[in-house]
Amino acid sequence: QAGLTQPPSVSKGLRQTATLTCTGTRNNVGDHGPIWLQQYQGHPPKLLSYRNNNRSSGISERFSASRSGNTASLTITGLQPEDEADYYCSAWDSSLSVWVFGGGTKLTVL
């Protein structure tokens, strides 16, 4: 069961904008879209956005999710030190009846 593709790392400066990508197939990302999760080291993941790209409760408006074809994006504007974390996308694969995860992107805020 192949996973989704995410860049292993992204580095951006303070107050800049980071765009993290997540590429899959028409059966997962291209179908209903992925969810996005943020994880700090030693902590459980936290939901950032739902499959319809809506932000989860309490998530800053600086985080926005979108999708075009088989690629989804998480855009984080006005980067802050606390945004430094691992970010995962995950989607339901309708052809395999499984959820698949991306390998995660480590975001560094310089």
Place this chain on the structure above:
Amino acid sequence: ELHLVESGGGLVQPGGSLRLSCAASGFALSGFEMHWVRQAPGKGLEWICYSSYSGSTVYYADSVKGRFTFSRDNAKNSLYLQMNSLRADDMALYYCTREDKGGNTNGGFDIWGQGTMVTVSS
């Protein structure tokens, strides 16, 4: 407040078995589809199984199919993961998570436990 608390992890020899539990509080488990996700030390997240609201439908990742069994007791507000024939690559932190499909969200894993660690070693 909404909580999921996993338990049952520990050290087990290769080929051994372990049963994990996940207790929900603050909400009724019967209203939600549930999942187990694991994370090996220093690695990414891996989805391993899903349960429908009643537990009548269960899906597994290929990596655990035939060895793990996901069950739930909605009356006790609890989930269970029976893990047999454990291997070294099953060593991970195991999380239970709730899938929220409220509104038009189409779903998302909105509540996570702190995880329970499974160590497979002789």
